[in-house]
Amino acid sequence: MLVTKPAEEFDAVVIGAGFSGIYMLHQLRKLGLRARLFEAGEGVGGAWYWNRYPGARCDSESYFYCFFFSDEILQEWTWSERFPAQPEIERYLNFVTDRLDLRKDMTFNARVTAAAYDEDTKRWTVETTAGDKVTARYVVTAIGGLTSTATNLPNIPGIEDFKGEWYHTGHWPKEGVDFSGKRVGVIGTGSTGIQAVPEIAKTAKHLTVFQRTPAYIMPAKNHPLTEEYNAAIKANYAEIKAKVRTHWGGQPYDAPPYSFEEMDLAKARKVQEEFWDAGGLKVIQAFKEGTRVPAVREFMEEFFRDKVRSIVKDPVKAEILEPKGYPMGAKRIALDTNYYETFNLPHVDVVNVKKTPITNFTETGVMVGDKEYPLDILVLATGYDAVTGPFRKMDIRGRGGIKLAERLEDGPRAYLGMSFAGFPNLLAISGPCNPALSTNVPASIEHDVEWITDLIQYCEKEGFTAVEPTQEAEDEWTEETQSKAADSVFTEADSWQFGSNVPGKPRRFLIWLGGLHMFRERCEEVTKAGYKGFKFTR
Numbered sequence: 001m002l003v004t005k006p007a008e009e010f011d012a013v014v015i016g017a018g019f020s021g022i023y024m025l026h027q028l029r030k031l032g033l034r035a036r037l038f039e040a041g042e043g044v045g046g047a048w049y050w051n052r053y054p055g056a057r058c059d060s061e062s063y064f065y066c067f068f069f070s071d072e073i074l075q076e077w078t079w080s081e082r083f084p085a086q087p088e089i090e091r092y093l094n095f096v097t098d099r100l101d102l103r104k105d106m107t108f109n110a111r112v113t114a115a116a117y118d119e120d121t122k123r124w125t126v127e128t129t130a131g132d133k134v135t136a137r138y139v140v141t142a143i144g145g146l147t148s149t150a151t152n153l154p155n156i157p158g159i160e161d162f163k164g165e166w167y168h169t170g171h172w173p174k175e176g177v178d179f180s181g182k183r184v185g186v187i188g189t190g191s192t193g194i195q196a197v198p199e200i201a202k203t204a205k206h207l208t209v210f211q212r213t214p215a216y217i218m219p220a221k222n223h224p225l226t227e228e229y230n231a232a233i234k235a236n237y238a239e240i241k242a243k244v245r246t247h248w249g250g251q252p253y254d255a256p257p258y259s260f261e262e263m264d265l266a267k268a269r270k271v272q273e274e275f276w277d278a279g280g281l282k283v284i285q286a287f288k289e290g291t292r293v294p295a296v297r298e299f300m301e302e303f304f305r306d307k308v309r310s311i312v313k314d315p316v317k318a319e320i321l322e323p324k325g326y327p328m329g330a331k332r333i334a335l336d337t338n339y340y341e342t343f344n345l346p347h348v349d350v351v352n353v354k355k356t357p358i359t360n361f362t363e364t365g366v367m368v369g370d371k372e373y374p375l376d377i378l379v380l381a382t383g384y385d386a387v388t389g390p391f392r393k394m395d396i397r398g399r400g401g402i403k404l405a406e407r408l409e410d411g412p413r414a415y416l417g418m419s420f421a422g423f424p425n426l427l428a429i430s431g432p433c434n435p436a437l438s439t440n441v442p443a444s445i446e447h448d449v450e451w452i453t454d455l456i457q458y459c460e461k462e463g464f465t466a467v468e469p470t471q472e473a474e475d476e477w478t479e480e481t482q483s484k485a486a487d488s489v490f491t492e493a494d495s496w497q498f499g500s501n502v503p504g505k506p507r508r509f510l511i512w513l514g515g516l517h518m519f520r521e522r523c524e525e526v527t528k529a530g531y532k533g534f535k536f537t538r
């Protein structure tokens with residue numbers, strides 16, 4: 001039975017202990033506010049706590065997939081690999097938590113289920129699965145956009161009939177899964193499936209990959225970092241930080257060096273080959289014209305298909321795996337380590353489930369058309385009900401009892417991707433209509449946390465009891481989010497970014513596509529104009 005704990009009063013509640021929650025709690029403490037953080041997991045990490053599937057690894061390079069707000073932490077922490085794996089990021093976030101002595105204000109194993117605003121007391125009441133019922137003047141959601149609370153299970157009948165083990169990658173058991181000697185099936189070939197497949201293949205007796213859409217995949221070319229490299233990075237953090245702050249995607253990369261138009265195809269191919277060899281997200285950043293220019297994009301698409309044909313020896317498998325049917329960039333591009341090579345192993349197969357969809361699960365496997373694939377373990381790498389999903393899982397009620405879940409039913413809406421009309425003092429880090437998920441996420445998170453901190457500080461200083469955006473400001477930002485997406489290549493495919501991976505979810509773009517550098521400017525303009533678009537109550 002759930003025992004309700006005695007009510008406690010806080011200035012602020014933070015929901016979630018990933019990158020966002022950790023930094024937000026630190027900032028609130030610095031403001032001198034009494035804050036409490038609730039986290040569903042047993043420990044800190046957020047997405048990096050739950051995503052323990054084999055091969056889970058970051059697609060951003062470690063030296064900039066981190067907090068920049070503390071020079072001390074930048075100097076004290078040393079990354080071991082170019083692209084950090086889940087355990088290392090989890091260790092990093094634990095290190096930061098302890099370094100800032102945040103744990104004492106965190107409650108674990110407590111999933112927030114409800115938050116309701118009382119217009120008389122001007123306080124939120126927040127409830128958790130652990131029986132907490134606390135009140136606070138501010139609530140900051142630090143729940144992430146792709147999270148374990150809102151995993152996307154495929155709408156294929158019969159999962160309950162399957163007698164083997166099955167796991168969603170976003171809820172991976174802490175103790176791991178033993179694939180040895182087992183017939184394993186993986187459904188889903190997004191970033192997650194692409195990372196998991198080579199690792200599962202190492203021990204499984206047989207692996208069948210059920211692929212609906214072939215992704216465009218770049219080689220990570222991951223490697224351990226040397227002492228010299230780390231020393232050079234640490235000596236250079238001021239410059240790196242400045243670049244992160246001014247880059248579209250929050251990455252400290254220089255602008256593409258070459259002009260596609262000014263070279264012949266043979267030269268372009270040589271250049272592209274060099275970028276391929278360097279690996280990482282820079283692979284598609286060789287040409288100034290960028291992939292929005294169809295000629296550049298088509299050149300690269302063909303380059304990627306050639307690569308698949310040259311790596312995968314079986315032409316039938318290669319044909320299934322070749323990315324096609326939509327333009328590159330219309331779905332997230334993934335990084336791999338030995339993904340294509342894995343299909344050269346005799347015990348690894350790929351099945352095209354776009355051509356013949358999965359019809360149902362049986363007690364013993366998966367039916368594709370009239371053929372059954374017998375399985376002992378099924379891995380669902382089928383993604384998330386992104387961005388709005390995690391908000392809609394909580395019962396959040398604002399003025400007059402309006403429900404945030406209902407407000408978000410028709411698609412994402414928020415002002416600056418951080419605030420909601422009718423929900424005073426509810427602030428969201430990387431909320432709907434925010435650029436975070438199109439960028440190096442920690443860089444966006446740092447921005448949002450700092451902007452929210454300034455807003456709260458302003459309220460405290462001015463003696464305002466409540467701040468919320470006007471309906472008009474929220475509507476405008478919401479529409480701007482859609483119009484930016486309408487001009488983008490994303491319109492040309494189904495993706496989680498458009499909500500089209502979840503049956504019944506409206507096709508509305510979830511992310512503000514103006515780039516982090518422009519978002520920073522827009523938020524600054526709002527601040528300088530006396531928090532334009534917000535209304536304050538004393």
Ligand code: NA7
Binds near residue numbers: 190191210211353358
């Ligand atoms: P994604 O990118 O949403 O990928 C999910 C994959 O699962 C994708 O290949 C889907 O195919 C596939 N899928 C989903 N439902 C089905 C059904 N019913 N049948 C067959 N295949 C299906 O999730 P990830 O976890 O890989 O990555 C999410 C983000 O996390 C990623 O973008 C990074 O930012 C980190 P589809 O493409 O829809 O045809």
